[in-house]
Amino acid sequence: MGYLTRLQMDFIDMRNVQDGEYKWILHTMDHFTKFSWAYSLKSKEVKSVADKLLQQFYSFGAPRILQSDNEKEFVANVIKELKTSRIDLTIINGRSQDSQTHAFVEHNNQILKLTLYKWIQLNNCKNWSKGLAQVVYSINSSSTQSIKITPYEKVFGPKxxxxxxxxxxxxxxxxxxxxxxxxxxxxxxxxxxxxxxVVETTKPLNIKNSLTSLSLVPQISLDLTLPTVLSSKIHLSPQMKNKQRSELLVNEQIESNDTEKESNSRKAYSMCNNQRLRSETEATDMTITFKRRKLFHDALHQY
Structure with a gap:
């Protein structure tokens, strides 16, 4: 089990404190970290729910399993709607909850609802949709008994x-x-x-040293080139001419072998260089993802 393996999805009824057209709260929670997200909804239509989930998935990634309290058919329809927007999305409809899990989920929904009511009272404002992000941030920044640290720290590290x-x-x-x-x-x-x-330092790549350390080029280079043109003043015997032809053939073979080795060396270096570039690109992508998540939560904190 790990982060975003299983995502719990539930609805909180806010019709008794209706905020304009907003009547419901879509509350999602990662099963492993207990990190929560919440979105104000005008209705519980499948399309509206799928749009909010896609918004979350594009920021934090998609879970492997999506489940809701005794609403497997509804979850199935949501997953189907999600796949119309992202055909590469693979999400499993989660199994029914046991009594202990159900009680835990209800407890967390009540915490969100009561905290939001407190925000309404403190700010003397019934437009609870404006305070929803702040309330969720405060919940994610509070310690839970099950993981001993805050969900925020579990996902992003120290506060x-x-x-x-x-x-x-x-x-x-x-x-x-x-x-x-x-x-x-x-x-x-x-x-x-x-x-x-994250400070990235790039060192100039020494191709000769890199190839030598990889044993892709010979350590010693020998000059095996033979003269191809002889002075017209030198008279050669037939035996010497035959010997010269043989040596020329040997030289051409050696040059051909050297060319092939050099070509193989270049191919091997290119493969190593491509692997290095892929690793650097993956590291850069992870850095960018971390910074995007930080900016997202900094934005939430402003509310």
């Missing part, structure tokens, strides 16, 4: 070192430009960026 109180003070002071930040805040930002940035 951000930003001082939330400090940023709230800056906000009340109407500081909006980076150049207007106090120097101690700038120093903290630089320290954080140095910890999170």
């Amino acid at each position: 951000s070192s930003y001082d939330i109180d400090m940023w709230q003070v800056l906000s009340t002071q109407d500081v909006v430009n980076e150049e207007d930040l106090p120097q101690d805040v700038i120093d903290k930002l630089k320290e954080y960026e140095n910890q999170t940035n």
Whole structure:
């Protein structure tokens, strides 16, 4: 079992506190990390649910198994709708929940609902869709008994070192430009960026040394070239002429072998170089994915 192996999907009924056209909350949770996502919905139509799930999958990846509380037929229709947008998507309809899992899921749905009600009271605002992202962030940043650390840390590593109180003070002071930040805040930002940035150093590739270390080229180069033109002043006997022809044939064979070895060496180097480039590309993709996820959660935090 691992991250995004099994995704739990459920609905929270908000019709008693209707926010305009929004009546439902689509609540999804990763079974392994307990990391949650939530989306406001106008209806429980399959198309609406699939659109929200695709939005999540394109940011975090698709799960292998999608399940919901006693709604296997509905999940099957959602998976079918998802595949109309992504034909390469392979998701299994999860099995029915046991009583213990069902109780756990209901507990988490209640936590989300009660926390959202608290947000409504504190902000004196019935437009709960505006506070949904903030509420989910607070839940993901709270420790759970089952994994001992926060879901946020389980997915992204240690929490951000930003001082939330400090940023709230800056906000009340109407500081909006980076150049207007106090120097101690700038120093903290630089320290954080140095910890999170991935610095890539590229060294010039020495082709000769690389090939030599791979034993793809001979360590010693011998000059086996024989003269092809003899001075007209030198008279050769028939025996010497035959010997010369034999040596010329040998030389041509040697040159042909050397050319073939060089060609094989170049092919081998090209294969190694392509493998290296693929590895670097995969590492770069992982870095970009991490930064995108960080930007996504930074955006959520602004609400």
